[in-house]
Amino acid sequence: MSHTELVEQVHRHTHESMISVEEARERILRCFHVLDVESKPILDADGQTLAEDIVGPFDIPPLDNSAMDGYAVMSEDVRGASDDAPATLRVVGSVAAGQLPQDRVTPGAAVRIMTGAPIPDGADAVVPFEDTDEMARRAVGRTLSEIAVRSEVPPSANVRPAGQDVSAGETVLGRGSVLRAAEIGVLAALGRRSVEVVRRPVAAILATGDELVGVGEELEPGRIYDVNSYSIAVAARRAGAIPRMLGIARDNVEDLNAKLEEGLASDILITSAGVSKGDYDVVKDVLARRGQIGLWSVRMRPAKPLAFGMLDRPGGSPVPHLGLPGNPVSALVGFEQLGRPAILKMLGRTRLARRVVQAVLEEPIHNYDGRRVYARAMVTKKNGAYYARLTGHQSSNILTSMARANGLAICPEDVDVKQAGESVEVQMIDWPEDVF
Numbered sequence: 001m002s003h004t005e006l007v008e009q010v011h012r013h014t015h016e017s018m019i020s021v022e023e024a025r026e027r028i029l030r031c032f033h034v035l036d037v038e039s040k041p042i043l044d045a046d047g048q049t050l051a052e053d054i055v056g057p058f059d060i061p062p063l064d065n066s067a068m069d070g071y072a073v074m075s076e077d078v079r080g081a082s083d084d085a086p087a088t089l090r091v092v093g094s095v096a097a098g099q100l101p102q103d104r105v106t107p108g109a110a111v112r113i114m115t116g117a118p119i120p121d122g123a124d125a126v127v128p129f130e131d132t133d134e135m136a137r138r139a140v141g142r143t144l145s146e147i148a149v150r151s152e153v154p155p156s157a158n159v160r161p162a163g164q165d166v167s168a169g170e171t172v173l174g175r176g177s178v179l180r181a182a183e184i185g186v187l188a189a190l191g192r193r194s195v196e197v198v199r200r201p202v203a204a205i206l207a208t209g210d211e212l213v214g215v216g217e218e219l220e221p222g223r224i225y226d227v228n229s230y231s232i233a234v235a236a237r238r239a240g241a242i243p244r245m246l247g248i249a250r251d252n253v254e255d256l257n258a259k260l261e262e263g264l265a266s267d268i269l270i271t272s273a274g275v276s277k278g279d280y281d282v283v284k285d286v287l288a289r290r291g292q293i294g295l296w297s298v299r300m301r302p303a304k305p306l307a308f309g310m311l312d313r314p315g316g317s318p319v320p321h322l323g324l325p326g327n328p329v330s331a332l333v334g335f336e337q338l339g340r341p342a343i344l345k346m347l348g349r350t351r352l353a354r355r356v357v358q359a360v361l362e363e364p365i366h367n368y369d370g371r372r373v374y375a376r377a378m379v380t381k382k383n384g385a386y387y388a389r390l391t392g393h394q395s396s397n398i399l400t401s402m403a404r405a406n407g408l409a410i411c412p413e414d415v416d417v418k419q420a421g422e423s424v425e426v427q428m429i430d431w432p433e434d435v436f
Contacts, residue, residue, distance in 0.1 A: 273326030
């Protein structure tokens with residue numbers, strides 16, 4: 001999309017009625033693309049998206065090997081073996097993991113073998129120690145020159161074939177995969193020290209307002225601590241971004257311009273406050289002079305007022321700007337619906353939405369003005385079904401009710417009330433182990 005098209009898109013709804021969450025999200029996501037590729041040490045690439053196909057250069061395991069400690073045998077030699085009629089075999093050698101077998105298994109012979117050790121030539125199965133009389137022999141001081149096998153095994157029993165995990169030439173991990181612990185382990189198993197991944201976006205976080213005080217500073221009468229910088233920075237980091245805290249911009253042109261200049265060295269600039277109709281115009285005026293900014297009303301509660309646009313960057317492409325409301329719950333809910341998907345798109349993810357579950361509502365959600373309500377809720381599981389209860393007062397300044405929630409219960413725009421006992425969709429902002 002060209003810069004001109006972006007400008008037209010941003011301004012299309014500036015002076016119109018409310019737009020849906022989906023339309024706002026779609027318009028925002030059009031302005032983002034997958035970021036460039038970087039090479040990272042595998043240990044530092046956790047959570048990033050693969051930008052290359054990973055092809056196995058060799059078989060894993062490289063040789064047929066034993067799945068347990070025991071004796072490598074010819075399965076034909078132990079056919080019909082039992083406690084009453086054991087098969088006695090000569091022990092012609094032993095092999096441990098990391099060694100190559102020096103002895104061949106011939107009819108009537110066995111090789112003592114440890115888990116992970118290569119299967120000797122001639123053997124086609126492994127008998128576990130517990131199915132032999134080895135412990136009894138050791139208890140009376142007898143040598144292990146021979147062993148009695150007390151159970152038959154079929155061919156291939158307890159044998160892990162070469163290439164069972166990875167075959168040479170096989171695409172093991174595809175481009176677009178998200179690297180987790182298991183994927184990092186696969187890369188290590190292939191001998192990869194580094195990997196090509198989509199780089200993490202830098203998210204500049206800026207709070208605005210004369211009433212704000214930095215955390216740790218003296219709190220004077222009429223002032224409040226800067227909450228949004230911290231909650232949004234953590235939310236951005238949990239989405240996969242690298243947050244860059246810009247601090248607080250005061251409600252004057254000089255300070256706001258200086259902070260915005262710092263934010264231009266980022267992939268997205270996220271501000272809070274200064275975008276509502278009742279706010280002072282200094283933030284809106286400065287943003288408008290720095291680029292192309294649209295002021296939107298989104299059909300959602302909380303987080304109706306929103307600013308989005310592109311800030312001009314001298315000598316470079318414009319920087320997307322997401323302006324969130326100042327109330328702390330509004331800022332977090334707005335980020336969840338609109339900022340998090342943008343970060344995930346930059347990361348190269350294909351799934352941008354949170355998981356949604358159907359839950360039985362334990363108390364009503366009222367919709368007073370035809371907006372989609374995202375009610376803070378705690379989801380629990382009882383008798384195999386999910387239940388959602390609200391976590392307290394739903395005003396957009398009550399951050400503790402967000403802290404008590406693990407999901408957002410949704411009352412659609414066209415529903416006046418979701419009654420207790422009704423099924424409700426809950427967008428899970430956490431996926432707690434004790435519930436799921």
